[in-house]
Amino acid sequence: MNLTSLRIITDDLKNLVQFFEKATDLPANWYTEDFAEIVTPGGTLALGSTRTMGLFGQNITEAASNKSVIIEFRVKNVDDDYERIKDLAGTIVQKPTTMPWGNRSLLFRDPDGNLINFFTPVTPEAISKFGQ
Structure with a gap:
């Protein structure tokens, strides 16, 4: 088993992606307007908007908590x-x-x-x- 990624769910995806691009000095890979990843040699930081969680169910995450x-x-x-x-x-x-x-x-x-x-x-x- 390999840990592949950690995902942060946020209400302000663009802001959080820009922050991590600057903090890590790595570019984000955008897949949709609601999902991006910062890929490092050791793993991936996935970033998703709260809208993506509707695909999994209702009220299962709370951004910024x-x-x-x-x-x-x-x-x-x-x-x-x-x-x-x-x-x-x-x-x-x-x-x-x-x-x-x-x-x-x-x-x-x-x-x-x-x-x-x-x-x-x-x-x-x-x-x-x-x-x-």
Whole structure:
């Protein structure tokens, strides 16, 4: 089994896609006006409008209400990315900080309030874990 993608459902798809294009420095692939993806070597961040959820059922998601998931991106240099996105992010929750498990981490919120973690492994153990 392979985790293929994570999908965020939003009321403002264009805004959220533009945010992630700027934050990740990757272009989005638009498939319809209600669905786009940001593809990385490790997985895909799918972004869909609330209209897409009608295909699955009624009242099964609520946009901009995530309180328990962190979307994480391993980046080359989290300090450089902080400088690049600090004015883009809605809220910086934690500036780059080295965590006890060996990753240097930047935690911020996207326009819908979802928590995003950019991290760079910095200790030998963390670097080894990610095969760098």
